[in-house]
Amino acid sequence: xxxxxxxxxxxxxxxxxxxxHAAQFAEVASRFGDAMARSxxxxxxxxxxxxxxxxxxxxxxxxxYAMCLMRTGAHADAYRIYTDILQAPPARQRQASSTWFHGLxxxxxxxGKRDELRRHGWRALSEAxxxxxxxxxxxxxxxxxxxxxxxxxxxxxxxxxxxxxxxRYCETAVMNARVSRELFDGWTCRFHLDSTVPEHVHRRLRExxxxxxxxxxxxPSPIHPLMWRFLVMEDASVKRFLMRDADxxxxxxxxxxxxxxxxxxxxxxxxxxxCSHTELILAGLWGGCTxxxxxxxxxxxxxxxxxGQASGRFIDQHFLRQFIWPTLRQxxxxxxxxxxxxxxxxxxxxxxxxxxxxxxxxxxxxxHRAIGGASELPDGASLRLLFSDPxxxxxxxxxxxxxxxxxxxxxxxxxxxxLQEGRLRVHVTQ
Numbered sequence: 001x002x003x004x005x006x007x008x009x010x011x012x013x014x015x016x017x018x019x020x021h022a023a024q025f026a027e028v029a030s031r032f033g034d035a036m037a038r039s040x041x042x043x044x045x046x047x048x049x050x051x052x053x054x055x056x057x058x059x060x061x062x063x064x065y066a067m068c069l070m071r072t073g074a075h076a077d078a079y080r081i082y083t084d085i086l087q088a089p090p091a092r093q094r095q096a097s098s099t100w101f102h103g104l105x106x107x108x109x110x111x112g113k114r115d116e117l118r119r120h121g122w123r124a125l126s127e128a129x130x131x132x133x134x135x136x137x138x139x140x141x142x143x144x145x146x147x148x149x150x151x152x153x154x155x156x157x158x159x160x161x162x163x164x165x166x167x168r169y170c171e172t173a174v175m176n177a178r179v180s181r182e183l184f185d186g187w188t189c190r191f192h193l194d195s196t197v198p199e200h201v202h203r204r205l206r207e208x209x210x211x212x213x214x215x216x217x218x219x220p221s222p223i224h225p226l227m228w229r230f231l232v233m234e235d236a237s238v239k240r241f242l243m244r245d246a247d248x249x250x251x252x253x254x255x256x257x258x259x260x261x262x263x264x265x266x267x268x269x270x271x272x273x274x275c276s277h278t279e280l281i282l283a284g285l286w287g288g289c290t291x292x293x294x295x296x297x298x299x300x301x302x303x304x305x306x307x308g309q310a311s312g313r314f315i316d317q318h319f320l321r322q323f324i325w326p327t328l329r330q331x332x333x334x335x336x337x338x339x340x341x342x343x344x345x346x347x348x349x350x351x352x353x354x355x356x357x358x359x360x361x362x363x364x365x366x367x368h369r370a371i372g373g374a375s376e377l378p379d380g381a382s383l384r385l386l387f388s389d390p391x392x393x394x395x396x397x398x399x400x401x402x403x404x405x406x407x408x409x410x411x412x413x414x415x416x417x418x419l420q421e422g423r424l425r426v427h428v429t430q
Contacts, residue, residue, distance in 0.1 A: 109275020136326035150186030168367035177208035192228035245284030256350035
């Protein structure tokens with residue numbers, strides 16, 4: 001979702017000649033951008049309301065306002081605004097955020113409007129397909145996927161990117177490496193990571209049987225860290241790959257879908273399992289066979305050095321829809337019960353998902369919760385959080401920074417459950 005401050009240039013045109021209003025709008029836009037950077041949607045909604053008093057009916061602001069309302073649970077109000085945008089004349093509609101329609105799709109899912117969810121989601125994906133299907137060379141009829149050999153897990157890779165010292169990603173990555181041995185027989189987890197990841201995470205990943213690719217070893221790389229995992233596509237020792245997000249947990253539902261793919265004649269696989277899954281290729285929910293798309297690494301270098309820089313945290317998905325989708329769409333098994341796009345099939349039957357949370361779906365963020373507390377230290381001070389078992393044996397540690405006399409640390413729900421049940425303990429120190 002574009003930030004309100006990105007609408008600043010558009011908004012200033014509507015208040016030209018009114019220097020006071022222009023300055024007010026610019027100041028509100030800047031504060032809105034700061035609120036969005038903190039995911040403070042409640043403040044964002046109030047700032048959008050302030051902006052609309054300055055520039056009533058501004059479509060970019062309205063679409064950002066609807067997004068904030070949706071994030072704060074004001075679904076009916078958000079739906080009214082999104083519906084007004086949907087019914088606006090095309091020329092006016094194009095002034096809204098480029099992702100407003102995806103917001104409407106997600107909101108329909110959150111509100112249980114299943115028919116609208118399917119209709120709007122299918123439209124969003126189909127319109128994107130028209131734009132990005134491109135003119136990739138046709139895949140020859142003789143190009144068949146390799147036979148899946150469970151006895152050679154080194155040929156079948158579940159690829160992740162991992163960077164930074166946030167337990168949201170690090171602890172979920174460790175859990176994935178552990179559960180993959182049971183859920184994904186015949187596969188090996190591979191983590192592309194660097195020295196920003198704590199050493200205890202490196203160690204625990206290795207102990208769980210994962211492969212580690214040191215991204216510092218070759219020196220600075222122009223490839224964005226989110227795209228490190230795509231390097232597996234040109235690994236001659238690999239036959240099949242799955243791309244996954246480090247903060248999403250592997251599950252029985254996902255494993256059943258992957259099993260159906262490896263038994264199929266398709267070269268690629270894709271999963272959609274939530275109302276926000278309206279990107280052509282979800283960067284952490286697809287897989288394929290190596291050797292099908294040539295020149296991927298060079299394409300990534302070029303993209304990251306050029307146009308891709310404007311994509312921000314969506315650089316991986318923007319790259320995929322532009323460079324991979326034209327090929328993938330020719331031979332892909334899609335599992336998707338929401339939108340029915342591109343010949344999608346329902347998920348196969350599967351064992352109960354082990355993650356007992358109402359918010360779970362394939363690809364969901366496992367760290368939708370956090371721990372925190374008060375602190376008398378000045379803002380910017382660093383705290384160390386030491387995690388141990390009930391016997392006092394040290395397990396791992398992370399840092400948190402004091403902000404507004406408090407500290408906060410994203411944590412995956414399974415660790416918060418352990419803390420609440422007394423199976424994990426935390427000690428805060430400087």
